[in-house]
Amino acid sequence: MAECGEISMMLGAFEDSELEPNEMQEVAFHLARCESCTGLLADYSTLGRNLRSFASEPSLAGFSSSVIARVDRLPQPVLTRIERFLRRQLDSVGSGIAWGGAFAAAAIMTIILMTPYARQFANRGTQPTVVASSNSNAPAANQAANAASNEPTMADNDSHADISRLESENHSVAVWSEPRRDTTVIWLPDQP
Incomplete structure (x- = not known):
């Protein structure tokens, strides 16, 4: 005891x-x-x-970061330093590639979405095209209208019209409109 x-x-x-x-x-x-x-x-x-x-506890704010900084200042083997350098470079390149890919995707989407609006804006200033028969058997009024009109014909422009609707009940006459260019075409077949 x-x-x-x-x-x-x-x-x-x-x-x-x-x-x-x-x-x-x-x-x-x-x-x-x-x-x-x-x-x-x-x-x-x-x-x-x-x-x-009575005793106050010391502040530990920043303690871990100061220890890590001190450890980082210790001499490192050459291979470890090279490995850390390459990792930092790859991290920065990887983030650059990611940002570049995001910008490229945004640019492609913008082009895809804006193309119809750009075409519409580009066609806004064009004059309506009037096409009439240039047949020698056509009525004199049509030939006079063609001669008086200094506007280019569809054959002169060699463009392709998008026909939105056909209008005519008479099978010998075709009338169609192309509203984006504000064009109406009347076709009269050759008459013997």
Whole structure:
């Protein structure tokens, strides 16, 4: 059995749970029977609480970053430095490729979506085309209208009209309109 002198030396470590399990058991057994050692343990507890209340904890803000920076400043093997350099370069190239791909996709989508509007804008300034029969058997009124009109004919432009609708109940006459160019064409077949 341990004496109070031996137990009093272990009370601080007992308070902080720093004893071996068999020593912890021995001190706890002694404290259950000895009031003076129990009072001394209470004094140690009060003194520890008071000391902890006066001491301020150091600020740990930035501690981990400063440790990492210090470790990074340590001499590194050449292969490790080359590997880190190549990784940084690949990371920057990879992000550049990703941004370039995003810009290219946006440009392609813009071109695809804006093409019909650009065509419509480009055709906005064109004059309507009047096409009439240039047949020698055509009525004189049509030939006079063609001669008086200085506008180019569809045959002169060699363009292709998009016909939006056909209009005529008479099978010998065809009338169609092309609204984007504001053009109406009347076709009269050759008449013997």
